[in-house]
Amino acid sequence: MPVASSSPPILPAVSASSHSRSLRSGTLITGYTEQGHYTEATCTKEQPTKPLLVRGAHASYKYSQCSLALPLRHLSIKSSEMESGNLAENGHCSDAAGEPRSSLILLGTGCSSVVPNAMCLIQPSDPPCNVCFQSLSLPPERNPNYRCNTSLLIDYCQNNGEHKYILIDVGKTFREQVIRWFTFYKIPQVDSIILTHEHADAVLGLDDMRAVQPFSPTNDISPTPVYLSQYAMESIATKFPYLVKKKLKEGQELRRVAQLDWKIIESNHEKPFVASGLQFVPLPVMHGEDYLCLGFLFGEKCKVAYISDISRFPSSTEYVISKNGGGQLDLLILDTLYKKGSHNTHFCFPQTLEAVKRICPKRALLVGMTHEFDHHKDNETLMEWSRREGIPVQLAHDGLRVPIDL
Ligand SMILES: [Zn+2]
Numbered sequence: 001m002p003v004a005s006s007s008p009p010i011l012p013a014v015s016a017s018s019h020s021r022s023l024r025s026g027t028l029i030t031g032y033t034e035q036g037h038y039t040e041a042t043c044t045k046e047q048p049t050k051p052l053l054v055r056g057a058h059a060s061y062k063y064s065q066c067s068l069a070l071p072l073r074h075l076s077i078k079s080s081e082m083e084s085g086n087l088a089e090n091g092h093c094s095d096a097a098g099e100p101r102s103s104l105i106l107l108g109t110g111c112s113s114v115v116p117n118a119m120c121l122i123q124p125s126d127p128p129c130n131v132c133f134q135s136l137s138l139p140p141e142r143n144p145n146y147r148c149n150t151s152l153l154i155d156y157c158q159n160n161g162e163h164k165y166i167l168i169d170v171g172k173t174f175r176e177q178v179i180r181w182f183t184f185y186k187i188p189q190v191d192s193i194i195l196t197h198e199h200a201d202a203v204l205g206l207d208d209m210r211a212v213q214p215f216s217p218t219n220d221i222s223p224t225p226v227y228l229s230q231y232a233m234e235s236i237a238t239k240f241p242y243l244v245k246k247k248l249k250e251g252q253e254l255r256r257v258a259q260l261d262w263k264i265i266e267s268n269h270e271k272p273f274v275a276s277g278l279q280f281v282p283l284p285v286m287h288g289e290d291y292l293c294l295g296f297l298f299g300e301k302c303k304v305a306y307i308s309d310i311s312r313f314p315s316s317t318e319y320v321i322s323k324n325g326g327g328q329l330d331l332l333i334l335d336t337l338y339k340k341g342s343h344n345t346h347f348c349f350p351q352t353l354e355a356v357k358r359i360c361p362k363r364a365l366l367v368g369m370t371h372e373f374d375h376h377k378d379n380e381t382l383m384e385w386s387r388r389e390g391i392p393v394q395l396a397h398d399g400l401r402v403p404i405d406l
Pocket residue numbers: 116117120129130131132133371
């Protein structure tokens with residue numbers, strides 16, 4: 001079982017070539033345990049940045065999310081450390097005490113059909129799909145290629161120290177994500193929900209919201225606010241009439257259902273809204289030329305843009321989140337579906353990387369991937385791209401936690 005390590009793990013000697021320079025605070029490192037399990041760690045703020053003792057060091061790193069607190073036999077720098085980068089510049093902002101109090105937890109990083117792709121397992125190709133077949137030998141928590149529907153949980157620490165949990169999208173795999181990551185990160189509840197759009201992979205878990213709400217046979221609990229567009233509201237009223245209509249017909253039995261409080265937001269970046277104390281700016285984007293989907297810009301201390309479903313940026317939206325427009329983002333979380341070519345309703349790798357270059361955030365994480373992406377291999381390639389372009393970009397993975405001050 002995965003364990004969150006509260007004490008720094010002991011790291012083994014690593015080759016000088018992999019760490020010839022010092023690591024900076026906030027740098028993510030990834031590696032494999034001697035059992036071959038994937039794991040990763042974040043260099044903490046308390047650590048001296050220069051020179052950093054990696055060889056045989058302990059107390060140098062603290063795991064942010066790891067599979068096993070076992071010695072690593074191989075380490076690689078995950079978020080490429082830019083020569084001029086520092087903690088804040090790499091998209092990790094922290095308070096004076098060191099560890100940022102808020103964080104982003106990537107509950108899901110996969111496409112609508114998720115990974116592993118069932119067809120790769122029940123009608124395997126010859127040769128079989130390596131990425132999907134991994135799921136038969138590796139448990140999900142040790143498999144960064146196991147991807148649920150894309151979804152983000154914002155653990156927002158308010159000024160009074162109280163934590164609020166804001167969930168963006170509640171897809172088909174919501175319950176599985178709760179069982180895995182709410183338990184791992186000790187998330188006790190969902191305080192508000194924001195929907196990007198009304199497709200199945202963003203809303204079909206709404207029924208399961210009752211699983212994370214207090215039990216009341218009479219539905220007498222305070223409803224969880226759900227922020228969504230008028231268009232999404234109308235679609236959800238058709239998909240889940242029992243979650244929208246509150247009044248029972250005569251003779252109809254009372255049944256326990258999720259209690260939700262629907263709040264319409266405008267698909268307009270000039271109409272921000274506040275959910276659980278945090279302000280969100282809607283970022284309308286094309287998700288197919290006939291369909292408007294929302295991304296969101298949030299965070300005062302560190303600016304984050306989350307755009308999970310996009311095929312094209314309207315220029316006004318791109319301007320708001322660009323370095324040369326509304327100001328440089330600390331972190332951009334962006335859609336990428338396939339590795340090559342293009343797709344009518346999503347960015348694929350080439351369009352995603354082009355957009356990252358234009359927008360020029362301090363750091364970017366990619367989500368929404370199909371089984372075409374092999375986490376470690378493609379992140380190696382992305383590391384080269386990142387060094388060349390000066391923007392650290394990595395594929396995210398389910399369960400990735402990004403400490404950040406909002
Ligand atoms: Zn596959």
